[in-house]
Amino acid sequence: MSKSKSPASTLHVDSLLAHGGGGFDQATGAVVPPIPTATTFVRDESYELRNPGHLYSRDDNDLFLKTESLIAALEGGADSRLFASGMAAIAAVARLVKPGGTLLAQSGIYWGTTLFLRKHCARNNIALVEADASDLEAFQDEIAVTRPDLVWLEVPSNPFLKVADIAKIAAHCRQENALLAVDATAATPLILQPLSLGADLAVHSATKALNGHSDLLGGVVTTTDAHSEAWGLICEERKLAGAVLGSFECWLLLRGLRTLSLRVERMNGNTIALAEYLEKHPKIQTVLYPGLASHPQHALAQSMMSGGYGSLLSVQCKGGREEALKVVGALGLFQRATSLGGTESLVEHRFTIEGETSGIPENLLRLSIGIEHIDDLTADLDQALSVI
Numbered sequence: 227m228s229k230s231k232s233p234a235s236t237l238h239v240d241s242l243l244a245h246g247g248g249g250f251d252q253a254t255g256a257v258v259p260p261i262p263t264a265t266t267f268v269r270d271e272s273y274e275l276r277n278p279g280h281l282y283s284r285d286d287n288d289l290f291l292k293t294e295s296l297i298a299a300l301e302g303g304a305d306s307r308l309f310a311s312g313m314a315a316i317a318a319v320a321r322l323v324k325p326g327g328t329l330l331a332q333s334g335i336y337w338g339t340t341l342f343l344r345k346h347c348a349r350n351n352i353a354l355v356e357a358d359a360s361d362l363e364a365f366q367d368e369i370a371v372t373r374p375d376l377v378w379l380e381v382p383s384n385p386f387l388k389v390a391d392i393a394k395i396a397a398h399c400r401q402e403n404a405l406l407a408v409d410a411t412a413a414t415p416l417i418l419q420p421l422s423l424g425a426d427l428a429v430h431s432a433t434k435a436l437n438g439h440s441d442l443l444g445g446v447v448t449t450t451d452a453h454s455e456a457w458g459l460i461c462e463e464r465k466l467a468g469a470v471l472g473s474f475e476c477w478l479l480l481r482g483l484r485t486l487s488l489r490v491e492r493m494n495g496n497t498i499a500l501a502e503y504l505e506k507h508p509k510i511q512t513v514l515y516p517g518l519a520s521h522p523q524h525a526l527a528q529s530m531m532s533g534g535y536g537s538l539l540s541v542q543c544k545g546g547r548e549e550a551l552k553v554v555g556a557l558g559l560f561q562r563a564t565s566l567g568g569t570e571s572l573v574e575h576r577f578t579i580e581g582e583t584s585g586i587p588e589n590l591l592r593l594s595i596g597i598e599h600i601d602d603l604t605a606d607l608d609q610a611l612s613v614i
């Protein structure tokens with residue numbers, strides 16, 4: 227099936243997004259695409275497909291192609307593939323490493339990724355090395371020593387908001403013939419484009435800010451090279467292993483993407499304002515946010531990101547687990563729920579989820595900042611922090 231994606235466009239991404247990737251439904255002229263519901267497509271009397279692009283919907287459908295082409299354009303990539311969840315996308319990339327191979331992953335990243343990689347690698351005789359990617363020299367040494375097949379980064383990392391130097395790590399990966407994949411979910415492609423910094427693959431949980439309304443699961447992988455062996459395997463993996471997105475979810479995702487630039491702008495503005503407010507708050511011990519001048523990789527973040535630093539931040543309250551849970555319990559506008567990137571602000575006590583062995587501080591709260599009025603968010607945090 228031939229695809230033509232990310233046509234050279236002179237429009238700003240905000241405009242591409244506002245038009246949901248552009249164009250109209252050829253059959254009806256509708257400005258919003260229909261939801262393709264058919265799973266199978268007919269052949270004519272001589273057994274030729276009536277439409278050569280349409281055979282069975284596990285392969286592809288027009289709505290996937292449209293949405294993938296929009297995301298590839300946002301990423302500055304050559305091609306994208308949607309998956310049924312962020313984890314399905316991550317699993318498809320991780321399965322590029324064959325048994326006997328080596329995978330070097332950044333430590334202290336999204337817990338679901340860490341758990342999956344540990345279990346998957348252990349079961350499949352793949353050596354998994356976890357290392358702190360914000361320590362550039364040590365991480366480069368790991369690449370040289372372990373000679374991994376795949377290097378996995380998350381920028382900024384969830385929930386520690388660490389920032390790895392994608393360009394320098396990419397250069398080392400090239401030297402060692404390692405593929406570099408970067409999960410930039412917490413930033414969005416409007417702020418960080420790993421492919422332009424030298425990564426081979428950019429990965430997102432579309433469940434988060436890309437969709438932005440906390441009402442679907444989805445994932446997406448984008449490549450710089452649509453003709454590479456790795457990309458062929460990822461496409462094959464989706465089609466044959468079958469972790470495809472539902473058409474309705476894809477339709478919702480494309481609808482959500484129409485407002486991505488507005489949401490990202492507001493969420494980022496709110497987040498930097500809250501980070502600065504919290505940094506001065508007497509009940510807060512530390513604020514982890516790459517947009518703050520006090521963040522150890524602030525200059526690096528500034529050089530890699532544009533238009534903000536994402537809508538995820540973590541704080542460590544003064545005191546321990548008890549104090550952190552008191553604050554969480556007192557919040558009224560922030561919802562106590564996992565996930566991030568939605569219009570509504572969320573708070574999570576990660577220690578309760580990940581437990582003792584994960585190394586998460588007991589007083590850490592992860593905040594996902596939404597599009598509410600900044601004064602309401604500040605007031606909610608202010609009253610909640612006053613209980614400790």
Ligand SMILES: *Cc1c(COP(=O)(O)O)cnc(C)c1O
Nearest residue numbers: 311312313336384411431433444
């Ligand atoms: C949520 C998340 C994922 C997993 O995505 P799902 O859509 O929940 O499967 C992966 N990486 C990061 C950074 C995430 O925040």
